[in-house]
Amino acid sequence: MIHLTDLAYVRIGTREMDAQLDFAQDIVGLELIKREGDTAYLRADNRHHCVAFIEGDEVGTLAHAFTLAGPEELAAAAAELEAAGLQVHRGTVDEAQARRVRDFISFVAPGDNRVELVIGQVHVESRPVRWSRPAGITEFGHIGIEVPDVMEAHGFWTKHFNIKVSDWIGTTACLTRFDPVHHKLALFRDVTGLAHINFQVESIDDIMRSWHFLEDNDVEITMGPGRHPQSTAVFLYFKGPEGHTWEYSFGVRLIPDDDAWTPRYFDPSEPDFIDMWRGAVPAARRRAD
Template sequence: MTADYRYSRLGYVALNVTDLERTLAFYTDLVGLDATEIADGQAALRCGPDHHNVLLNRAPEPGLKRIGFELESEDDLERAFRHLERCGYTPAWLDAEECAALHQGPGLRFRHPGTGLPLEYFAGMERMAEPFGARLAKIARLGHVVVSTPDLPAMRDSLMRDLGFVLSDEVDGMIAFLRCFPNPFHHSLGIARADEDRLHHVNFMVTDIDDVGRALNRLKKNKVEIVYGPGRHPPSGSIFLYFLDPDGMTVEFSFGMEEFAETGARAPRLMPPVPESLDFWGGLPSLDFARVGRYESAG
């Protein structure tokens, strides 16, 4: 059933962390995000004009709490709710008090039925008066979130069929790259094959290739584990660097990404399942790459 609503962008990712203070320092002092609000076991951080692009939540186990996608309008949100119900999902509206606490417009939450992936749709977010500081890196945006699953084809097909995602490229049997139509970026959501459903990585896009190099040296100096890269992804054309946060969840800095027009976009490519399909330079990730980040359980 074709989705009859339109995405604006990937809005934010909410992560569960075991040591809020330590992880907050990591994302502000090493990644370069700005903190906007810290209260009640939660920290809101941003890499642009929005109130938040990352929410850190104190929890016993690290992992993914939810991924929030902004839709183009409240009408799109209403259509999304009805569409999800028709597809057999169980969306639930957020109450006004929670929306206000999040500095967001109306929203709804649901889980992908096959994997339990926690998702949110919302319409509108408060903009901050002060511009993003870009103290350490010229971060342009929260670029994408990639998740892992044992059944990549089933998850890919359901996200395209039920939730309106469009396939940009796929490395056969390894990873699929999806864009939230009509957002132009090569992927806002990725699906990688793994032994369980969990977070794979969170990406931040930078506007200067030197920010990738500076991050590499800054992270090494502070003894942060680099787990993949630097390298260059053939599917998107991005220069990449992957590293671990204090809980072992994987974070990526990247520079550059292919963009698609709303109409007349090229067909998706199927690439062979070899390391060179993931890195032009032939690099391989370490064993700690994309290993931590179970989904928060329902209820």
Template sequence: MRGLLSMEGGLERAKEAMRMGHAAAVRLANLSLDPVVTDPHAIWCLARNFKAHADEIGVDVPLKPMIFHRVAASQIGNLQPLVRPQVSEKFDYEGELAIVIGREGRHIARADALGHVAGFSCYNEGSVRDWQRHSSQIGAGKNFAGTGAFGPWLVTPDEVGDIGSQILSTRLNGVQVQHAALYRHFESRGLQPVEVECEECKALNQGRTFRVKEPASGLTFEFYAEVIQMIRPFTSSLAKIARLGHVVIGASSFDSTYNSLINDFGFRVSDYTPGRFAFLRCFPNPYHHSFAVGQAERNHLHHINFMVSEIDDIGRAVNRLRDAGVEISFGPGRHHASGSVFLYFSDPDGLTAEYSYGMEEFSEIGAREARMLERGKDAADLWGGSPSPAFGAAGGIG
């Protein structure tokens, strides 16, 4: 590769050969690939070079670049196994963008810098975390043999386009553990997302995970790339619960919370009462609402909903809860906005849970416009019921 890059017009000559359609001497499937550049002049690495990774490992972004070296002998090619050294159990993935410099230069103006780039490639910089911390120099944990996966291709700048718009994604044994797009979105909105450490992700049986707070209510949202798939499907024992339906919160600053949920988090509005309440859905979830927010004196969790499979689940739950001495705080009844038949009750901690059956569904292509709804008792229950004081009273947001 260095010979090709040092050759006058080397990359253009290679492209021309491809355009002419010369038959390959060997099949790619029969090859074992080396690193993209096997004998680089130097491998300069920038530590903590983007905020998402700094958050992931629990450190601050440095004010000035932190530079270390990796040696060429530590590299391997595409689809070759990364090797954990015997001296450590703290071997970690680290997806990176490799930039290959093709044209020499010094004192280069920022505007001219990309003109010296021959191309870009993928790099999994396997890192031995405990050896990184043996001293102030982290290179000890970055240079074990077989820990730097480089490739498979060198992609030239004309093929990449705007490098700043590309997405870095890393998969570990088929599970996505890094993905920058959504994280960057929240960063661009000034919301300071925080990565969940690997050990906690493992305990949660999730892939890469981060959390971000809605600023007005203080509610924390958790986003994960993948979650473990159970061998046996869920089997109901009492109510035939189909899915977690929705979450409803009360917010002391309704308008600010509502605007953030729409503009920062991307919810779509199904129905609303101006300044008082909004039913929101997550695209492409078709159900009338997967989240809702109402004006309240304090920020708090109002209730969590479980959608059941049969209307008989509602009727059986009424008798089962009464027989068990569980307080029914509202219902059974029917909501005007969604059309759902509902039943609210208190769990052992006093938090409000809801069973519901039936709900309006939206086609996102040509979905109806959000309706501005009238306030009134019938809006909550078309059957004329009223909630008890325990309804939505005990939850908090911390």
């Protein structure tokens, strides 16, 4: 069993670096901590970065990453994944430096998404985040990834990792956790790629202020403000350059006792299956089994 300890970062390929950085700073509110060659690093908490944009011909998610405890855990993870028939890449010194980690491995998970497992992620504890706008962000919250077969992806993650299912939305979405937060990894049935990047904010007031801010700046809001019945979080989803979806949320449910929690099933045909306030939901999220 591979024990994930936290989210690390998302690496995204782009042909529109300037547009991505303008949006990430001026709209999302992240700090551009460094631009180095073809890579730009964006910060939201004590991690050196949570989002890295890499300029080039490859557009879209290059990898999403999780942290492990140390070298022994990294070696054991590589051995388990190889025993499961996966091809594991050992990161080079230069590749690790580019990711601001001590060491890492990578592999392609079922659904064709590249995953990186890292140790020794660089943290910047002594410097407060220099927010480019006051969005109220407190941390990099979770990621949503798209997979062609949610059941296959669920089987892989729960078999090999300390991943537990919090809730199901039909069989088109599976919300999972590896710590008390309701979900850190959300699996959605769709083409391969990144569904969204989530940032937690300090209050519901931050959600509402950002809602008006996004509208005033002609940003496409794809869903929200609303409240998820699964996690109880108040949410706001919006689109950035090259079609990437960003999310703010507040008030996520904690599940401190795994044994006391039973995953629930939410039917996409119900009017409030994803939003307790019954706001407009994109058609892609309403697809039944």
